[in-house]
Amino acid sequence: MTDGAADPRLGLTVLHRRYVPYSHAHYAGNLVDGAYALGLFGDVATEVCIRTDGDEGLFAGYAEVRFQAPIRAGDVLEVAATVVRVGSRSRTCEFECRVVCRGRPERGESAAEVLDPPLVAVTAVGTVVVPPAGPAVPAGGGPW
Template sequence: MKSMIRLRMSSSDAHYGGNLVDGARILQLFGDVATELLIKHDGDEGLFKAYKDIEFIAPVYGGDYLEVVGEITKVGNSSREMKFEARKVIVPRVDICDSAADFLDEPIVVCKAVGTCVVPKKLQRKG
């Protein structure tokens, strides 16, 4: 089971100098994807328990468009292991003008993670 969201990082997402977006914002997006996956799988939002692997690979800036994907890779009694990937798919081209942007031929992977979520047995309505 997979889920995907695509959204633009705004200037309000930029937390550091040079319009750099905080890595915690990417993890928040992984959490949003996890919530959708749990609703699809169990009919409940569940809870994020832990990440066991997070890798920040490339910088993200305000104005970048990200595609964030996740999938359930392992199902236990109440635990759901998931893998996530965030990819930059559009980048602004302020060197040309304020409204110019490029859709990337090859997305740039900016972050990968593996995490575990839990849906208590009494809240599982599907599967």
């Protein structure tokens, strides 16, 4: 493990936002299954790996997942990954999925509102792995 105080990757946070389409609702009340958030965690972890190591990396596993509030079709989600540990090939991240906007069908078919504060729906701690460090790739991607 690298010295956390000296490693610039430590504390890196990546954010994604996504609208949840109604086609993803699986349950009464337009509920979306919890795996939807886990898929988004994989997407944001991929960007973390690209930014820290120039590679998409692979998800190794979760140490903890907590489903704290429902996700519904029509929600706008904000998903964050923050690097909290840097190993030689592993990166441990804390993930949070927040509902930042939610549909309000009781006020009209297309009514919605911004949630302030956002509603924390899912949190997790997970680890990704990246290939061993290789030769540096020139800025711009390569010789082509």
